[in-house]
Amino acid sequence: MLYLSTKYLLIMSDSPIRVHFVSMECYPCAKVGGLADVVGSLPKYLNDQGAEVTVFMPKYRMKWFEGKSFDYRHVSHFYLHHERIDYGIAEVTDANLGFRLMVIDIPGKMDRNGVYAGADGHFFGDEIQRHLCFQRAYLNFIVLSEHTPDVVHCHDHHSGLIPFIMQNCDGYRNLASLPVVFTIHNERYQGVFPWTMHYLLPQFDSWKAGMLDWGNLINPLASAVKCAWKVTTVSPSYMEELKYNSMGLEALFHQENHKCVGILNGIDNEVWDPATDPFLTSLYEGDVDDFKLKNKLALLEGTQLDPELPLVAFIGRFAGEKGADLLPGIIEESLRRELPLNFVVLGTGDKWVEHQMGILAYHRPDKVAAMITYNEAVSHKIYAGTDFLLMPSRVEPCGLNQMYAMRYGTVPIVHNIGGLKDSVTYFDGDNGTGLKFNSLDFYHVFEEFQRAIYLHGAKKLLTTARTNGMDADFSWVKSAGQYMDIYRSVTGR
Numbered sequence: 324m325l326y327l328s329t330k331y332l333l334i335m336s337d338s339p340i341r342v343h344f345v346s347m348e349c350y351p352c353a354k355v356g357g358l359a360d361v362v363g364s365l366p367k368y369l370n371d372q373g374a375e376v377t378v379f380m381p382k383y384r385m386k387w388f389e390g391k392s393f394d395y396r397h398v399s400h401f402y403l404h405h406e407r408i409d410y411g412i413a414e415v416t417d418a419n420l421g422f423r424l425m426v427i428d429i430p431g432k433m434d435r436n437g438v439y440a441g442a443d444g445h446f447f448g449d450e451i452q453r454h455l456c457f458q459r460a461y462l463n464f465i466v467l468s469e470h471t472p473d474v475v476h477c478h479d480h481h482s483g484l485i486p487f488i489m490q491n492c493d494g495y496r497n498l499a500s501l502p503v504v505f506t507i508h509n510e511r512y513q514g515v516f517p518w519t520m521h522y523l524l525p526q527f528d529s530w531k532a533g534m535l536d537w538g539n540l541i542n543p544l545a546s547a548v549k550c551a552w553k554v555t556t557v558s559p560s561y562m563e564e565l566k567y568n569s570m571g572l573e574a575l576f577h578q579e580n581h582k583c584v585g586i587l588n589g590i591d592n593e594v595w596d597p598a599t600d601p602f603l604t605s606l607y608e609g610d611v612d613d614f615k616l617k618n619k620l621a622l623l624e625g626t627q628l629d630p631e632l633p634l635v636a637f638i639g640r641f642a643g644e645k646g647a648d649l650l651p652g653i654i655e656e657s658l659r660r661e662l663p664l665n666f667v668v669l670g671t672g673d674k675w676v677e678h679q680m681g682i683l684a685y686h687r688p689d690k691v692a693a694m695i696t697y698n699e700a701v702s703h704k705i706y707a708g709t710d711f712l713l714m715p716s717r718v719e720p721c722g723l724n725q726m727y728a729m730r731y732g733t734v735p736i737v738h739n740i741g742g743l744k745d746s747v748t749y750f751d752g753d754n755g756t757g758l759k760f761n762s763l764d765f766y767h768v769f770e771e772f773q774r775a776i777y778l779h780g781a782k783k784l785l786t787t788a789r790t791n792g793m794d795a796d797f798s799w800v801k802s803a804g805q806y807m808d809i810y811r812s813v814t815g816r
């Protein structure tokens with residue numbers, strides 16, 4: 324008997340840890356930002372290390388979903404207060420992503436051409452209801468079907484009420500002892516709503532209200548930090564910064580410090596491979612300078628930008644946290660100082676920034692190229708073709724662009740905070756991968772621009788900096804191991 328149970332235990336410890344990722348985004352199905360990149364790549368690496376990850380995301384009415392095969396596993400309904408919500412959970416059988424993908428189909432709520440906003444850029448007005456429906460449908464599936472995982476892993480505030488509901492709400496308490504891990508990709512978005520809307524939640528004991536509350540509001544992000552078994556964020560430095568700068572949650576992060584850990588994101592080295600990238604004109608064949616030059620010439624073809632000059636790029640959302648509003652000023656000042664630098668900008672977002680960038684590109688087509696759109700293929704071409712990548716982020720939980728840049732031999736010029744601090748080391752002429760400024764003050768930014776100009780002229784140094792970046796290891800392997808440690812600690816396996 325004893326022999327049998329020991330054997331059983333051995334089998335148990337060898338079997339994969341079944342993890343459910345719950346996320347609003349997943350690359351390549353639906354992407355708004357880095358959340359999608361992480362959710363679309365980390366599971367592959369976890370699966371290699373003893374996990375079996377299934378990603379749960381909404382079924383949107385978007386291109387990627389067209390023509391896919393959906394195998395419905397569960398179809399039912401629930402009530403969001405008085406509104407009947409019909410939903411279905413389906414496996415996408417021909418997704419070929421390297422992990423299992425399940426979509427949550429909620430007609431009327433999720434079948435839209437956008438994750439958070441429509442094609443016109445306007446945010447949907449019913450995000451609270453949508454996120455609640457998404458979370459309820461997922462929880463109903465695991466509580467009503469036999470598909471209970473070993474760990475539920477929620478990502479960002481959109482799935483932040485899951486731990487509270489599992490532990491405190493009628494109909495879900497069977498899940499109360501199931502471990503939940505919560506990852507913060509961006510703390511600036513907390514998903515708050517007023518207590519007057521509490522009726523949208525399933526019934527819970529009123530004396531548990533404190534586990535939902537922060538500052539007299541229902542705060543899904545804060546609730547997840549309180550209720551999850553482990554809380555992670557996407558770089559160690561950002562984890563520290565949250566204790567001092569987190570839009571009012573500072574005390575919470577101090578209080579829950581014992582279960583919080585920062586794990587630096589990795590990148591998908593298969594998608595981001597300069598030797599095989601199908602978006603590139605010229606592939607990397609061992610000579611970094613040759614690779615950079617050919618891609619730069621291809622990138623600048625059809626523009627008036629002089630390829631001899633150092634090229635500085637910005638790629639990403641035009642958002643305050645990314646410091647996008649500083650770009651027009653930085654570029655204007657660089658033009659005023661007649662610095663030998665050119666700029667290429669790719670992104671959308673804040674209308675003022677879009678407008679200013681358009682004006683700059685219109686007036687100085689010899690110095691500035693601006694593409695006011697988001698295009699994955701063009702972003703790959705820029706990483707390969709630019710010399711420098713500027714990231715003046717005010718907040719950067721991890722940042723993936725600097726890693727993509729380095730992998731493609733581009734030297735990042737970054738604000739020394741959060742994940743940028745943890746992933747870029749200062750180039751000292753021999754070691755290091757990038758340039759960093761310690762404040763967003765123009766004085767400091769332009770000091771690094773001067774260094775960039777010098778570096779660009781000192782060809783040997785430039786080759787060293789480029790090579791150091793390409794040689795740095797940003798693969799998921801190490802970080803996936805850290806997540807595995809967390810899964811083992813919460814499951815006791």
Ligand code: GLC
Pocket residue numbers: 356357358361508509557588719720721722723742
């Ligand atoms: C968010 C953060 C970014 C991070 C990404 C993935 O987009 O702003 O810094 O890299 O999530 O975790």
